[in-house]
Amino acid sequence: MAKSAKTRLVADKRRSAPPAAKPAPKKRVRRKPARRPRGLLGWLLAPVRFLLRLAFAVAWRGAAVVALILAVATIWNYTRIPDMATLADGRARGSVTLQDREGRTFAWRGDNYGGLVTMDGVAPVLAQAVIASEDKRFYGHMGVSPRGIAGAMRTNIAAGRGPFSGSGGSTITQQVAKLLCLGQDWDPSLGMTEAEFEDDCRAGSVWRKLKEIPYAFALEAKFTKDEILAIYLNRAYLGAGARGFAAASQRYFGKSVAQLDAAEAAMLSGLLPAPSYYAPTNNLQRAQDRAETVLRLMRDQGYLSTAEFTHAVETPATLSPAARQDTGGYFADWVMSDGPDFLTDDTTEDVIVRTTLDQRIQKAAEEALAEVFATKVSPGSEAQAAIVVMSADGAVRAMVGGRDTRGGGQFNRAIQAVRQTGSSFKPFVYAAALDLGSRFDDFILDAPLTIQVPGSGPWSPENYTRNYSGDVTLTESLARSLNTSTVRLSQQVGLDIVRNVARQFGIDSDLAEGPALALGVSESTLLEMTGAYAGILNGGTSVTPYGLTSLTLRGDTDPLLDHDSGLGERVIQEQAARQLIYMMYRGIEDGTGQRAQLPDGRPAAGKTGTTQAARDAWFIGFTGDYVAGVWMGYDDNTPLKGVTGGGLPAEIWRETMMRVHDGLPIRPLPMIDPAAEARPAPQIVRQDPVPEAQLPAEREPDLAERILMDVLGGIFRRN
Structure with missing residues (x-):
């Protein structure tokens, strides 16, 4: 058998392999998460999650739409707001100041306006009193205070009223918007009186408040805070026919707004919620009690020290002598009705009327009537009396x-009772x-x-x-x-x-x-x-x-009427x-x-x-x-x-x-x-009678003579 040849175990010669081609990028396939089987809780929460997602989508889109509408409304209102001087005096009619025969003021009618005042011209304590009682965050908001509105809603609900009934939580800026009637002026063609128009402007409906918001923003954009406050001080009604704090200061205290002390400033500021109710001419004690509340707010907010607060409470504001004079109301009404309408009841000017009134006599008549009814008329009698x-x-x-x-404004029996x-x-x-x-x-x-x-x-x-x-x-x-x-x-x-x-x-x-x-x-x-x-x-x-006796426009020297x-x-x-x-x-x-x-x-x-x-x-x-x-x-x-x-x-x-x-x-x-006018006693003359034949024969006057005698007699008897 042939001998097999030995084979060498040799490794194959290594050859460098050609670079491999880069594989094509694999296509990224988004894989859906494995759907987990829903349990009962998942099925219950699914609608909630859907509604939340829907609400969020609607909310941010709705907010965007509201913001756009608000911005457009604010810009529109901004373009309509006139300058401050125009806004300060918003009266639809002028004022009538009535003076007695000696030139002393005894009554006012119409809307009295004391002239334009700015914050530089008022006592600082007045601005502090208004801010403390009306809007303590005035300098920190942009015209609307959500916190104030929420607080007012809580107060109303707690008092058993609707959330928008009663206190409204309005800022001073919003109150200015109300005073300006959102830029709309009263017009007799509106079918309502001026008083009804103003009541409508101050209505606290939800729609009215919504309209106030862009107007308030526009005011904040148009004016500084001090200017907005000045408009408020000029336009606010403070009772007794006084429009603005300058007129009210003169009406109640007989001084300018730059001279007011803390007690007086607090009393004027206290009139803002209900001018007629708190007017010191109606009830001085009630006005003083309201002023004490404002003083307490001023102390709590740091505008008054404890010592200043105590002094103001112990020395409350009182009326000037002219304001205390509560006589002549019927007389003033009569003069107003008797004078020309365009310079009295319907005047658009500020008029000074000098009259025949004597305040001493007027007081005497009023006291006499009160004395007799108090001492000689049955208590509870409704009988009336009048004196001229x-x-x-x-x-x-x-x-x-x-x-x-x-x-004034009562039934005047001296001129109206026929x-x-x-x-x-x-x-x-x-x-x-x-x-x-x-x-x-x-x-x-x-x-x-x-x-x-x-x-x-x-x-x-x-x-x-x-x-x-x-x-x-x-x-x-x-x-x-x-x-x-x-x-x-x-x-x-x-x-x-x-x-x-x-x-x-x-x-x-x-x-x-x-x-x-x-x-x-x-x-x-x-x-x-x-x-x-x-x-x-x-x-x-x-x-x-x-x-x-005379009628003069304020600031003029020559009277328009003289009597x-x-x-x-x-x-x-x-x-x-x-x-x-x-x-x-x-x-x-x-x-x-x-x-x-x-x-x-x-x-x-x-x-x-x-x-x-x-x-x-x-x-x-x-x-x-x-x-x-x-x-x-x-x-x-x-x-x-x-x-x-x-x-x-x-x-x-x-x-x-x-x-x-x-x-x-x-x-x-x-x-x-x-005695001097008595008829003389008839004289008896003792003398021989004159023979009748010597007496002149009496002649009957003819018709022409009788007519002439009657005419002449009538003339001379009448002169």
């Missing part, structure tokens, strides 16, 4: 339109007779009388006592207020003449046509009747009662007026008006008046200085119980005139001296 005091030329010195003398005048009308009957030639000592019959009234039948007037005195003088007839003799006199004179004399003296109301005219069945106002009696006092010249007398045309001869004054003087001395007699022998003349069923009681009279009229009755025409013109009205008149004449010298009445 004037000079002989018609200048009204005082007017009380009712028992409630506080404030009532029957009763026997207070009788002097005009006697004025007509005297002017036609009758004398104070002429006789007239006081006896039962029946007159046939066309269309009504027989009418038989009676005296109050139902007794009759026969022949009486005109003086006695008027002093005792006899009815039948007065009616007889009116028939002799002629009702048309009586009516004409009354109208010329200023009684503009409709006068009765029948014979009852003489007994005062016609209606008139107290102001008209008092003015007519003034015409008797001044010697027979008519007067027009007036209260406005210095109410004297008109002569109505009766002076001698007739002097006789009538004497006859009315006897009415107080020993007639129906004896309870009106004044002390110290001061002479006075007057006439009582009581209407049928005693629904109205009057006393009107005068001294040598002033005329005063008093009316008493019920607003609903309920008869008075046991009251006649010679009773309580005469006593009110007496109390008023006693106070009015306190300190004045006694002045005589412009009346006749009856």
Whole structure:
């Protein structure tokens, strides 16, 4: 067998291998996570997760849309907001400042504005008081305070109100937006009053608050914080017709806003939530209590030290003398209604009105009325009274339109109550007779009388006592207020003449046509009747009662209107007026008006008046200085119980005139001296009779002579 060859075990020679080609990148495949089997919890949470994702998506998109709308609204409001000076005075009407005869302010009407003020012109303590009480984070927010709104909502809910009812959590900026009515001005064509428009602007609805937000942002972008606060101080209403803190400071304290102390600043700031309720002119103690709350906030927020707080509480703010003067409200209302509307009630200017009011006399009349009702009228009585005091030329010195003398805008019985005048009308009957030639000592019959009234039948007037005195003088007839003799006199004179004399003296109301005219069945106002009696006092010249003497625009020196007398045309001869004054003087001395007699022998003349069923009681009279009229009755025409013109009205008149004449010298009445005016006694001549043949024959005047004599007699009797 052949021997096999040995084989060498040798490894293959290594050769370097050619570089391998790079593999193509593998395609990345997104693998879905392995779906885990859902359990019961997973199935329950799946809808929640979906809703959360949906809510988030809607929320951020909705927020973006809201932010865009808010930005657009803010920019739009920004372009509409005018400059600060224009915004500061936002009144729709001007103010009227009423001054008395001596130039002292006694009343304000309209919206008083003290002029533009900036933060440099106000006491720092005022700004601190407003911020402390209204918006303590004012300098730290951008116009809206979410924290304040949330706190207000909690407060409202805790008080049992709706979240947006009551406290609104508004910032000062938002309150400025309310004051500006979101840039909309009041217009009469809107169909609402200015007050209704402002109430609508301050409505706390959700929609209104949403509209406030972009407007507040626009204000913050337009103005600095100090400017926004200044607008607030200029526009806020603070009661008593004061618009802005400058006007309120003058109205209540008689000083500028730069001079306010902490107590005064706190009181003004305390008015902001409810100006009329907290107004110190309405209730000083309530205003002081509210001011103490503001002072406490100022102390807690570091604006006042403990010592300053204690001092302010112990020395609270009080009203100035002018603000304490709570008289003349009825008089002010009358002057406002009597003046031209475009310069009074509807003025767009600031007007100063000088008047005839005498505050001393006004106070005397108010105190007299209060005194009589407190001491001589049953408690709880709803009877009312009115008083007018004037000079002989018609200048009204005082007017009380009712028992409630506080404030204005009330029913003024002195000028608005049109009532029957009763026997207070009788002097005009006697004025007509005297002017036609009758004398104070002429006789007239006081006896039962029946007159046939066309269309009504027989009418038989009676005296109050139902007794009759026969022949009486005109003086006695008027002093005792006899009815039948007065009616007889009116028939002799002629009702048309009586009516004409009354109208010329200023009684503009409709006068009765029948014979009852003489007994005062016609209606008139107290102001008209008092003015007519003034015409008797001044010697027979008519007067027009007036209260406005001058009207000037604030800042001007020349008045737009000027009035210095109410004297008109002569109505009766002076001698007739002097006789009538004497006859009315006897009415107080020993007639129906004896309870009106004044002390110290001061002479006075007057006439009582009581209407049928005693629904109205009057006393009107005068001294040598002033005329005063008093009316008493019920607003609903309920008869008075046991009251006649010679009773309580005469006593009110007496109390008023006693106070009015306190300190004045006694002045005589412009009346006749009856002794000097008495008819001479007939002289009896003792001589031989003249033969009848020597006497001149009497000749009857012809028709032309009689007409001429009547005409001339009429002319000379009226001049």
